[in-house]
Amino acid sequence: MNNVKSPGPVVVGVDGSDAAIGAAEWAAREAIHHDVPLRLVHVIQIPDGPMSSDPADAAEHDYAESSLRTARLAVEATGLPVKIDTAVLYGDVDLALIAESSSATLICAGSVGIGRVANMMLGSTAAILAEQAHCPVAIIRRDEKSPPFEAGLIAVVVEDRPGNRDVVRCAMEEARVRHAPVLALCVGRRALFERNRDKFYRRLDGLLRRFPDVEVEVVTTRLGVTRYLQERIGAVQLVVIGPEDAGRVAQLVGPHGPPILAHADCSVLIVRGTDH
Template sequence: MQWPVVTGVDGSAESLAAAEWAAREAVRRELPLRLLHVRNWHPGRGEGESAPAARRALARQRLRQAEQRVRAGCPEVRVDTEQVEGPATQALVAAAGHAEVLALGSRGLSGVAGFLVGSVALGVVARAERPVVLVRAGEEAADEHYPADDGGPSTRSGLRDVVLGIDLADPSDEVIEFAFNEARLRDARLRVVHAWQEPGPLTLGPGEVGLTAGPRQADEWRGFLSAVLQPWHDKYADVRLLETLTEGRPSGVLVRAATGAGLLVVGHRLTDRPVGPRTGQVTHAAMHHVGCPVAVVPHW
């Protein structure tokens, strides 16, 4: 069964950018788009009888605004709208469970501070069992494409790379296949990035020793990466693939690698441990410092 592409709409610039991205994704996947607005309800506030009606009216207004935006950019997209009661995080996690992809907005910050990912988006990413894509405010259709020959923005040029950050110590089939499929849908190159570090006292496990170093260790990682990707390259034979190994801290390597990309794909391991929802260091850095849309794909 294929579900729709879903996006959360709250009237903000970042949610409208996410809605437009989600519309393009729905067209690529030949799926309908569902615009979802969560009406937050706060029990015990002593609201008057008119408050629920006012919330519904505001929700309709925001959904109409988002629908107009997505139809202007993607007139061929099939759209439906839905209102649900909050709290927002729980409602969006539930919606993600019946979505091929859930798109949410993230707000841009100035300078090198990166992007502000709100508590709702962070909570959804940490709990959702389906892929969640974070889209920055200001993201436009032309940002997915390479510049035109004159250097200006274009929606007719080729689509930028899909970048996959892969952890060869724990490669996930769900994450890898999502990235290959996205590259196929876009007819874009898939650039797979793995960061490795020479073993040292702080990186070796108990009883482990560093048997190789330098170029020889890089060659071993390269062979392992090719072996992991080969079944997927066979399945998606039409996807242009570039394998990249870089020595360095994974979070920094991945943020740099995503510069100029159309989409970054990272994984998030779900856990049953009662320690509260959280994302790993690399995924956290990607969500906060990568400028292109970031797809966080959960896996067990």
């Protein structure tokens, strides 16, 4: 008997917002890449128990179905050959999506939250998913004025830290999926980089041979990732980080704070585990 667990879907939290629709469109390529369905879910917030039968509940359910239908049509309009499932869930939004992440290959959210009320700061649900989800998380930031998703670099820090190889590998995979170059960052003084140049390229070497079709630009910077990206506004479409940096997602995709947060098409992918 085969006990190998089948990979779960790529899940997207949908709330009717443009940000959620952008996340669904972005996630379609991920579903194709992983050969899994795209699962669009809308969570009707019920913090205190089951739904009542008053008209407000019917209106909420109609809104949920409309949101899912709009997101589905947007994905279908891309022409990508992806299987799409939809579901209306009930309960606490954060807990419902964290539960979804336990069986997902990847979970995605727009950067302004999930739910028409929870759209302040980064979006409370997006921030919670970044730190608490059980699978890799993509926080997608994009607006109508942004260039196509494929326009821009995939940025990743290459460093001597446990798990970094998986993070860099994921960045290379994303670059292949999205036909984009990788920006491999070495954060620190140039003199230190020169002393450790061979070690740095050894860490990259196997992946460069594994992904010969991916263009890689190596940059050394004394600035942190966020500060460096401020200098590259408009050039980076996705930053790939490890779970230890999940708490810094708000610094990267906003929408409030340093100038980088005006960089509306810069999204973040948090890598967890070795199965991504």
